[in-house]
Amino acid sequence: MSGILVIGGTGFLGSAIVCELARRTASADFCFTLPTRRRERAKHLLVLPTARVVDADVHDPATLARLMAGQDAVISLVGILKGGEGEPYGRGFARAHVELPQKIAAAAKVAGVRRVLHVSALKAATDAPSGYLRSKAAGEAALMAAGLDLTIFRPSVIFGPGDSFLTLFARMAKIAPFFPLAGAEARFQPIWVEDVAAAVADSLFRSESIGATYDLCGPTQYSLRELVSYASAISGHPRAVIGLPQAIAWLQAWAMEFIPNGPMTRDNIRSMRVASVCDAACALPFGRSATALELVAPTYLHS
Ligand SMILES: NC(=O)c1ccc[n+]([C@@H]2O[C@H](COP(=O)([O-])OP(=O)(O)OC[C@H]3O[C@@H](n4cnc5c(N)ncnc54)[C@H](OP(=O)(O)O)[C@@H]3O)[C@@H](O)[C@H]2O)c1
Numbered sequence: 001m002s003g004i005l006v007i008g009g010t011g012f013l014g015s016a017i018v019c020e021l022a023r024r025t026a027s028a029d030f031c032f033t034l035p036t037r038r039r040e041r042a043k044h045l046l047v048l049p050t051a052r053v054v055d056a057d058v059h060d061p062a063t064l065a066r067l068m069a070g071q072d073a074v075i076s077l078v079g080i081l082k083g084g085e086g087e088p089y090g091r092g093f094a095r096a097h098v099e100l101p102q103k104i105a106a107a108a109k110v111a112g113v114r115r116v117l118h119v120s121a122l123k124a125a126t127d128a129p130s131g132y133l134r135s136k137a138a139g140e141a142a143l144m145a146a147g148l149d150l151t152i153f154r155p156s157v158i159f160g161p162g163d164s165f166l167t168l169f170a171r172m173a174k175i176a177p178f179f180p181l182a183g184a185e186a187r188f189q190p191i192w193v194e195d196v197a198a199a200v201a202d203s204l205f206r207s208e209s210i211g212a213t214y215d216l217c218g219p220t221q222y223s224l225r226e227l228v229s230y231a232s233a234i235s236g237h238p239r240a241v242i243g244l245p246q247a248i249a250w251l252q253a254w255a256m257e258f259i260p261n262g263p264m265t266r267d268n269i270r271s272m273r274v275a276s277v278c279d280a281a282c283a284l285p286f287g288r289s290a291t292a293l294e295l296v297a298p299t300y301l302h303s
Contacts, residue, residue: 008077089131160193184243
């Protein structure tokens with residue numbers, strides 16, 4: 001039997017990856033182990049016959065060692081957008097994006113699991129303007145230093161049913177008469193969740209991907225203003241978008257940090273100072289073409 005440990009496999013992207021892998025391996029003897037902090041939130045994955053959802057604290061080295069034992073590969077997907085303030089990054093980012101990859105690398109080495117696939121973020125860099133991007137870069141570096149058979153994926157923002165991006169704008173358009181928007185001119189090159197899942201699944205089975213880092217983008221670049229206008233129009237609630245001046249945007253983000261699950265932080269604003277777009281012509285690995293946002297978004301944004 002082949003065992004794949006998917007850490008962060010219960011989330012938006014992780015669920016798509018696990019479904020894609022389960023589909024591709026349906027006739028083979030595979031088992032996907034998905035640790036979670038809250039099993040009841042992963043109900044949608046319990047129906048997969050080859051997925052095993054387990055309550056586990058992946059930050060605990062002993063638990064991680066137990067989960068890693070006997071696996072053939074690990075997919076590392078844990079990521080957060082709110083990790084607090086701090087230099088070079090807030091405590092939450094340090095724990096989820098840096099210390100966890102370090103622990104994964106250590107546990108993988110002890111268990112003899114050589115193959116690791118890791119999802120980072122486009123434009124992660126040690127000198128990036130946000131703690132999110134700096135911590136993602138540190139996580140990549142920790143895994144690279146471990147000498148494993150590593151593949152890294154760096155997506156721009158990801159869209160698809162259940163995303164916290166276009167879906168959020170479409171939902172807000174239902175209740176808000178207009179959008180006062182921070183970072184309205186920030187650039188993104190959104191990629192469909194199924195394209196990311198396919199890239200990860202392809203890579204798992206192709207040794208050419210070992211040592212590779214793939215920047216993953218969709219076919220088109222947009223400003224945040226364009227994406228918000230589009231999502232609100234497609235959802236049937238077209239709304240005017242009003243770009244906020246920097247000082248007001250900053251104040252708004254600071255105030256939102258006090259709201260549980262608030263939609264924006266100051267660190268998010270800093271992240272948007274770098275264009276989340278592919279520098280070179282974007283090509284997905286293994287000759288795949290990225291799917292246009294306009295082909296997919298209407299299928300799940302229509303109200
Ligand atoms: N979505 C995007 O637009 C996007 C763009 C670029 C990069 N990425 C990266 O892609 C990865 C997956 O993103 P996603 O959108 O699928 O995220 P998501 O839906 O929020 O899922 C996050 C996953 O990580 C787990 N997790 C979150 N915080 C954790 C913590 N502190 N400790 C342990 N487990 C934790 C969650 O497990 P539980 O079941 O325990 O909640 C869940 O399985 C992340 O690394 C993210 O940075 C995402």
